[in-house]
Amino acid sequence: MSEKNTPEELIKRYLDGNCTPEEKALVESWHLLDFKNSDENPSMQEINAAHEQMRHTIMAHAQHKTRSLWPRRIAAAASILLILSAGGYFLFKNKATVPPQTASIPKTDIPPGNQSAILQLSNGQQISLNQVKAGTIATQGSTNITKTANNSIVYNNDNNNENTGTATIAYNTITTKRGNYYPLTLSDGTVAILDAGSSIRYPVVFTGSERKVEITGQVYFEVTHNSKMPFRVSVKGQTIEDLGTHFNINAYDDEPNIKTTLIEGSIRINNEKTLIPGQQAVITNGNIRVKKADIEQAIAWKNGLFNFEGMPLADAMRQISRWYDVDVEYPEGTPRTVFHGEMHRNVNALQVLEVLKFFKVNFEIVQGFDGKKILVKP
Numbered sequence: 001m002s003e004k005n006t007p008e009e010l011i012k013r014y015l016d017g018n019c020t021p022e023e024k025a026l027v028e029s030w031h032l033l034d035f036k037n038s039d040e041n042p043s044m045q046e047i048n049a050a051h052e053q054m055r056h057t058i059m060a061h062a063q064h065k066t067r068s069l070w071p072r073r074i075a076a077a078a079s080i081l082l083i084l085s086a087g088g089y090f091l092f093k094n095k096a097t098v099p100p101q102t103a104s105i106p107k108t109d110i111p112p113g114n115q116s117a118i119l120q121l122s123n124g125q126q127i128s129l130n131q132v133k134a135g136t137i138a139t140q141g142s143t144n145i146t147k148t149a150n151n152s153i154v155y156n157n158d159n160n161n162e163n164t165g166t167a168t169i170a171y172n173t174i175t176t177k178r179g180n181y182y183p184l185t186l187s188d189g190t191v192a193i194l195d196a197g198s199s200i201r202y203p204v205v206f207t208g209s210e211r212k213v214e215i216t217g218q219v220y221f222e223v224t225h226n227s228k229m230p231f232r233v234s235v236k237g238q239t240i241e242d243l244g245t246h247f248n249i250n251a252y253d254d255e256p257n258i259k260t261t262l263i264e265g266s267i268r269i270n271n272e273k274t275l276i277p278g279q280q281a282v283i284t285n286g287n288i289r290v291k292k293a294d295i296e297q298a299i300a301w302k303n304g305l306f307n308f309e310g311m312p313l314a315d316a317m318r319q320i321s322r323w324y325d326v327d328v329e330y331p332e333g334t335p336r337t338v339f340h341g342e343m344h345r346n347v348n349a350l351q352v353l354e355v356l357k358f359f360k361v362n363f364e365i366v367q368g369f370d371g372k373k374i375l376v377k378p
Helices: 007-016 021-029 033-037 044-061 072-086 313-324 349-359
Strands: 118-120 126-128 135-140 143-147 153-157 171-175 180-185 191-194 199-203 211-222 231-235 238-242 246-251 258-264 267-269 273-275 279-284 287-292 305-307 327-329 342-344 362-368 371-377
Touching: 191 199, 231 246, 238 246, 258 267, 273 279, 273 287, 305 313, 313 327, 313 349, 313 371, 349 362
Parallel strands: 153 180, 211 231, 327 371
Antiparallel strands: 118 126, 118 171, 135 143, 143 153, 171 199, 180 191, 191 211, 199 211, 211 246, 231 238, 238 267, 246 258, 258 279, 267 273, 279 287, 305 342, 362 371
């Protein structure tokens, strides 16, 4: 790295307003809003201190994952230094919500996903949920379907006829396309959040001896416990039973296995394995393996983040493909690269790819006849 492009010089030029447009975009793509919005900038002494601390952190990271407890401004400077001087490891310390971008998107860029889904009623009618106003959008029997002001769906059953077993069961389905996500609250109060390219089929009101839903893709659940009516999730022939819990299921067709991660409570897998918080069940060809979970990584998507800690390039690119609704191709084969770190998902694709280039991988967004593609090359 030339002296002109050392971390110290880049930060100094940014603070002095002397960055090139490319350098400014690169720095701001790291979400270091402490520099942009703070009235008090970090001094060069603080930056140098952060640089020295980075050397120790990089060495420590080779042995185990650590969490920094530095002051915010030191951590912000450290984020740049870690990226530029470590030649690969990126870590975003500022996790404050970043406002969605409103600037025009270049033809070679791709905007992030958004909160949108299609609701299919029991009669087959389809409703685009981001195109209807807040309020009651449909009624199914005694159940009102309401869109809230924050663009989520809530089912309210006025007659509270759960567990009667007498009513004809009506099913609804919510589907998110690639590039979308969506939250909903079922009639029993259970919250389900769908990631991109996912679906959930569920009864409008739960009756009988169980509450059963079917999913595809990735869905996070916060289940309202009812011991008299167990909550069960069916996915690819597997059944996950709630015993009062928060859990995440990743069952995309393009993933090699089904991963169920338990955050709180307890769940039972296929009536065989019972998980405790912090465990993950990995199902491959019907075989269940239980291991310690990386909870932060498993539910990063729900929290608006990409968490690529220790993740092979191909795994990370599948997430990027789904979130940006773009195909990924490897003209020269798939690089054997492992990423580390995390960043926000509400940025344009180019910003994500620019950061990942520090892992010595090249990316290009191209426009084809059938849409945009990301080309990945060594």
